[in-house]
Amino acid sequence: MSKVTNIFILFLSIIPTVILGRATSPLIEEDGPRARNRAAECVFGKEVKELGSQWVPDLGVPIGVLYCMKCECVPFHKKRRIVARVQCRNIKKECPIPSCDEPVLAPGRCCKVCPGDNYNPDIIQDIVPQSTIDEDEKSNKHFAALLTVRSSLILRNDDMQPIPNENKNNVVATGRFTIQKKNLYYSFYISDKAARPRALQFVDHDGSILEEHTLSSAGGHVSSSYQNVTRKVCGVWRRLSRNYRRLLKEEKMFVVLMWGTKDVTEFTLSGQIMKYVALGTELFSSLLEPAPNSDLTLMAGSGGTAIVSASTGLSPSIHIAVVFNGIFTANETSNVPVNITLSLDERRQIILEEKVKVSKPVHELNVIEVRSPVSPADLRLLTRGRLVLSVSSVSRPEALRLSGNVLTKTTCELFQTTLNSSGNDKNANPHGASGLAWVYLNSEGSLVYNVQIENLKENQLPAFITLNDASTKRKTELEDLTPYFNNGWANGTLDKLSPRVLEPLYSGNIVVNVTIPGFNSLIRGRLSPRFVADARDAPAPTLLRREDSELPVSTTGMVWLNVDGDCQIQYDVTLGGSTFSDRKMELVLETLPMIAPGAPVITRVLEEFRGNQVEGASTEPLPREELMRLGTGVAFVKIIDKTQQKELLKTTLPQIKLPSSCAPYFPENDIPTQVLDPSYIGHIEACFHEGKFYQEGDQWTTSDPCTMCFCQNGNPKCDTMSCPKVPCSGNQRTKEPGECCPVCLNSSYLSSELSGTKKCSFGGKFYSPGSYFHPFLIPSGFDLCTDCYCDPGTFEVKCTRQNNDKLCCKNCPVTKAFVDSENETYVNDPSSPNVIYSFLKPVTSTRSPQEILAAGGCKNFENPSQPYENGQKFHPWIASLGEYKCVTCKCKVSTK
Numbered sequence: 017m018s019k020v021t022n023i024f025i026l027f028l029s030i031i032p033t034v035i036l037g038r039a040t041s042p043l044i045e046e047d048g049p050r051a052r053n054r055a056a057e058c059v060f061g062k063e064v065k066e067l068g069s070q071w072v073p074d075l076g077v078p079i080g081v082l083y084c085m086k087c088e089c090v091p092f093h094k095k096r097r098i099v100a101r102v103q104c105r106n107i108k109k110e111c112p113i114p115s116c117d118e119p120v121l122a123p124g125r126c127c128k129v130c131p132g133d134n135y136n137p138d139i140i141q142d143i144v145p146q147s148t149i150d151e152d153e154k155s156n157k158h159f160a161a162l163l164t165v166r167s168s169l170i171l172r173n174d175d176m177q178p179i180p181n182e183n184k185n186n187v188v189a190t191g192r193f194t195i196q197k198k199n200l201y202y203s204f205y206i207s208d209k210a211a212r213p214r215a216l217q218f219v220d221h222d223g224s225i226l227e228e229h230t231l232s233s234a235g236g237h238v239s240s241s242y243q244n245v246t247r248k249v250c251g252v253w254r255r256l257s258r259n260y261r262r263l264l265k266e267e268k269m270f271v272v273l274m275w276g277t278k279d280v281t282e283f284t285l286s287g288q289i290m291k292y293v294a295l296g297t298e299l300f301s302s303l304l305e306p307a308p309n310s311d312l313t314l315m316a317g318s319g320g321t322a323i324v325s326a327s328t329g330l331s332p333s334i335h336i337a338v339v340f341n342g343i344f345t346a347n348e349t350s351n352v353p354v355n356i357t358l359s360l361d362e363r364r365q366i367i368l369e370e371k372v373k374v375s376k377p378v379h380e381l382n383v384i385e386v387r388s389p390v391s392p393a394d395l396r397l398l399t400r401g402r403l404v405l406s407v408s409s410v411s412r413p414e415a416l417r418l419s420g421n422v423l424t425k426t427t428c429e430l431f432q433t434t435l436n437s438s439g440n441d442k443n444a445n446p447h448g449a450s451g452l453a454w455v456y457l458n459s460e461g462s463l464v465y466n467v468q469i470e471n472l473k474e475n476q477l478p479a480f481i482t483l484n485d486a487s488t489k490r491k492t493e494l495e496d497l498t499p500y501f502n503n504g505w506a507n508g509t510l511d512k513l514s515p516r517v518l519e520p521l522y523s524g525n526i527v528v529n530v531t532i533p534g535f536n537s538l539i540r541g542r543l544s545p546r547f548v549a550d551a552r553d554a555p556a557p558t559l560l561r562r563e564d565s566e567l568p569v570s571t572t573g574m575v576w577l578n579v580d581g582d583c584q585i586q587y588d589v590t591l592g593g594s595t596f597s598d599r600k601m602e603l604v605l606e607t608l609p610m611i612a613p614g615a616p617v618i619t620r621v622l623e624e625f626r627g628n629q630v631e632g633a634s635t636e637p638l639p640r641e642e643l644m645r646l647g648t649g650v651a652f653v654k655i656i657d658k659t660q661q662k663e664l665l666k667t668t669l670p671q672i673k674l675p676s677s678c679a680p681y682f683p684e685n686d687i688p689t690q691v692l693d694p695s696y697i698g699h700i701e702a703c704f705h706e707g708k709f710y711q712e713g714d715q716w717t718t719s720d721p722c723t724m725c726f727c728q729n730g731n732p733k734c735d736t737m738s739c740p741k742v743p744c745s746g747n748q749r750t751k752e753p754g755e756c757c758p759v760c761l762n763s764s765y766l767s768s769e770l771s772g773t774k775k776c777s778f779g780g781k782f783y784s785p786g787s788y789f790h791p792f793l794i795p796s797g798f799d800l801c802t803d804c805y806c807d808p809g810t811f812e813v814k815c816t817r818q819n820n821d822k823l824c825c826k827n828c829p830v831t832k833a834f835v836d837s838e839n840e841t842y843v844n845d846p847s848s849p850n851v852i853y854s855f856l857k858p859v860t861s862t863r864s865p866q867e868i869l870a871a872g873g874c875k876n877f878e879n880p881s882q883p884y885e886n887g888q889k890f891h892p893w894i895a896s897l898g899e900y901k902c903v904t905c906k907c908k909v910s911t912k
């Protein structure tokens with residue numbers, strides 16, 4: 017709200033042109049320890065606006081829409097970077113003068129127009145129809161880049177000096193790029209000999225940085241298990257603005273990988289992002305590097321990539337498109353033949369050999385294609401990553417040669433599904449079995465799979481889990497995952513994968529089919545391809561369980577949740593087993609420091625949605641407590657029906673490994689004690705003590721009967737009592753279990769039946785008849801100057817103030833009070849003239865409590881409607897004693 021107010025003030029004071037909001041790449045303006053890679057886009061209020069977009073600002077209640085303002089998200093250069101800014105101006109002056117005498121101002125407009133005139137100069141025509149965007153995405157979906165040192169792009173640093181490029185090891189990389197819903201998913205294979213690059217940049221042909229992502233911190237560490245296992249670099253550039261989508265479409269964008277540190281770039285690889293037809297059917301990829309024994313001087317900085325498609329039907333064939341450079345001699349300028357071979361283990365057994373002519377060899381990118389039938393056996397070798405592709409010069413075959421293994425395709429993809437039965441048929445799925453599955457291919461071409469099944473009863477075993485091809489009529493069984501099924505999970509790796517799995521897998525036609533004796537198919541789900549990035553780069557998804565019994569029995573869901581380097585939360589939820597399209601739902605994250613009575617809960621609505629799928633991210637970094645709770649506490653994800661306010665599905669998340677940029681608050685080896693860190697609990701204004709949470713101002717007894725605590729500013733303050741002297745000895749003195757101090761009971765009471773059952777109550781605690789104790793006072797602890805006694809006859813607590821100058825305050829009034837044990841209020845004792853007791857006098861102020869607090873006043877816990885004025889003196893009010901005159905407090909500007 018305060019942000020909105022500021023904007024409003026700016027508007028009023030700096031019209032007509034104000035520049036507000038910053039959406040800069042904080043890589044330029046370092047703010048704190050986090051290396052953020054904010055995109056060049058604008059944030060207005062809480063909305064993200066893409067570069068080039070225009071809108072009429074809506075400032076919300078009470079200001080509303082400013083119809084005469086036009087805001088725009090404009091790009092501008094900041095050294096080498098293109099960043100975005102919100103620019104707003106008053107368009108009133110631009111209104112054309114109406115041609116009629118009595119123009120009218122229609123509601124929601126800025127300019128007056130003549131009645132009947134359809135011309136609306138003040139309407140922003142900024143919306144591109146979704147169908148146009150979809151069409152465009154369909155025809156401009158796949159891109160690839162070869163990243164070598166032979167790139168035409170000249171990179172300069174911020175001082176416009178060319179960046180030195182010492183690629184001594186001839187590192188090569190290749191990238192694949194796919195646009196989906198305006199997001200650009202990217203993936204790379206990089207030479208094994210290179211460490212993981214530090215950063216990635218998308219740049220235009222001038223070398224201006226359009227987008228920059230940090231890929232790893234120092235040491236090339238990668239926290240993603242998918243990227244670790246597949247040796248790929250994966251990520252996404254979200255919300256590509258239309259200008260950038262156009263650049264991409266026109267092949268005018270470059271990608272750069274950078275090694276070194278933030279301050280010193282050691283070397284870079286760059287390449288132009290191009291469209292290749294073969295990408296639409298790519299099943300395998302290859303990264304080609306200068307071959308062993310080739311002339312590394314002649315071939316310095318060269319490389320290639322292959323896009324391999326295969327038809328795995330009855331007469332298998334393959335198609336290879338190779339993008340490469342570096343194998344031409346200086347005098348080879350036209351119609352130069354190159355030799356392309358596919359062999360088992362580097363030239364031992366040649367499977368394919370073909371000579372192809374390159375009509376016009378160039379320094380940067382050359383493309384050749386071959387197509388050939390292959391045997392089913394060769395196809396199996398191809399699937400298992402055993403074949404080597406090489407491209408060599410015909411004139412100098414040994415010296416000028418590129419080669420590389422044919423691997424799982426570069427794209428970072430996994431395949432996932434929920435497992436459910438159809439509808440609410442209890443006979444078909446009597447115990448409501450449900451589950452999830454996700455699989456991916458590793459760099460060796462093995463299928464890594466994880467299947468989770470719940471509510472499978474003993475009598476339903478053995479269960480069979482198979483992968484079936486749903487694109488064939490017979491739903492051919494391709495692979496059997498059953499042998500690994502144990503304890504609700506089937507986790508494993510298929511290293512002899514049938515080549516017939518690949519095509520249906522990439523096209524979303526593989527079904528995970530769970531059958532039990534007597535049922536054809538208990539539950540199943542179709543694996544659908546998803547790009548690995550953000551939420552789906554988490555180690556594993558979590559199964560959502562049905563909470564609402566009115567939902568079909570196998571209603572289930574899967575949730576991916578991750579925290580990125582900007583400390584923003586990313587989520588991806590898929591629901592199955594029921595139709596959700598007609599429900600208004602909320603995806604809710606609840607976090608707690610731990611499961612304990614009274615534990616404070618933070619509830620965050622991540623998104624409102626309809627349907628079976630929701631994916632997104634918070635637009636701002638999560639606050640520290642929530643990050644702590646995600647990392648070390650307890651988190652629930654819930655799907656809530658918004659209309660009926662009931663829980664539909666729910667799960668407990670495993671603890672999330674936070675990126676180092678978001679976990680500066682605790683060392684990794686010391687997490688449990690950090691949760692109890694008083695400064696942390698203090699931040700949330702609740703006290704944690706002996707496994708329980710207490711609210712600010714609460715007092716409580718502890719496991720030690722002599723110790724009492726209270727909660728102040730989020731810190732438990734505890735004090736241990738030393739018992740008052742008791743006026744009895746020997747056999748008159750006993751101690752009750754759970755009681756701190758001895759009890760004095762003369763024989764008549766000892767034998768009485770009352771003993772042990774009824775007790776005195778005082779200050780929230782119970783005392784045995786005959787016990788002596790000191791009252792517990794907030795904030796000073798046990799008041800050693802007051803002795804209290806639980807009268808065994810009346811069950812009243814009687815307290816006496818000791819006039820002990822050494823121990824007690826010198827000039828405080830001597831109080832003697834009686835406490836009614838049930839009412840717990842003080843009453844005057846008129847029989848004692850030295851009792852000075854008065855109830856708290858109401859503060860008379862003309863200001864409201866809010867005003868008093870806002871002006872630095874202090875909270876009055878006893879009477880919240882009458883806070884103390886800043887500077888006001890008062891006696892504290894103590895739960896067990898009332899107003900405590902021995903202490904005078906003064907309210908000094910309170911920030912709360």
Ligand SMILES: *[C@@H]1O[C@H](CO)[C@@H](O)[C@H](O)[C@H]1NC(C)=O
Binds near residue numbers: 238239240241244245
């Ligand atoms: C990455 O892989 C290596 C070896 O395969 C393994 O030792 C390491 O723990 C993995 N790291 C992560 C983050 O998965």
Ligand SMILES: *[C@@H]1O[C@H](CO)[C@@H](O)[C@H](O)[C@H]1NC(C)=O
Binds near residue numbers: 347348
């Ligand atoms: C091209 O240059 C190579 C040396 O780089 C030489 O051996 C060869 O004869 C030349 N070929 C032609 C056609 O000039």
Ligand SMILES: *[C@@H]1O[C@H](CO)[C@@H](O)[C@H](O)[C@H]1NC(C)=O
Binds near residue numbers: 355369371406410
């Ligand atoms: C092509 O390369 C293969 C091995 O790499 C070699 O055996 C073959 O002779 C070469 N063919 C031509 C025409 O150079």
Ligand SMILES: *[C@@H]1O[C@H](CO)[C@@H](O)[C@H](O)[C@H]1NC(C)=O
Binds near residue numbers: 435540591593594
């Ligand atoms: C599982 O649920 C989805 C809807 O969420 C449905 O489309 C699908 O048909 C169900 N699966 C089966 C085997 O019925």
Ligand SMILES: *[C@@H]1O[C@H](CO)[C@@H](O)[C@H](O)[C@H]1NC(C)=O
Binds near residue numbers: 466502503507555556
């Ligand atoms: C299977 O893998 C999942 C996700 O990695 C893991 O949570 C689960 O414990 C594994 N189950 C078994 C039985 O190995």
Ligand SMILES: *[C@@H]1O[C@H](CO)[C@@H](O)[C@H](O)[C@H]1NC(C)=O
Binds near residue numbers: 484527529537540
């Ligand atoms: C699941 O497996 C059963 C038994 O093998 C088979 O009859 C059924 O067609 C399979 N269903 C699918 C969708 O593949």
Ligand SMILES: *[C@@H]1O[C@H](CO)[C@@H](O)[C@H](O)[C@H]1NC(C)=O
Binds near residue numbers: 762809
């Ligand atoms: C026992 O205590 C009660 C209450 O304090 C008192 O009235 C009574 O006189 C006492 N009796 C003896 C024998 O001390």
Ligand SMILES: *[C@@H]1O[C@H](CO)[C@@H](O)[C@H](O)[C@H]1NC(C)=O
Binds near residue numbers: 838839
């Ligand atoms: C509580 O105190 C009020 C007046 O102070 C008195 O009228 C009432 O009887 C007391 N209640 C009990 C249960 O002693």
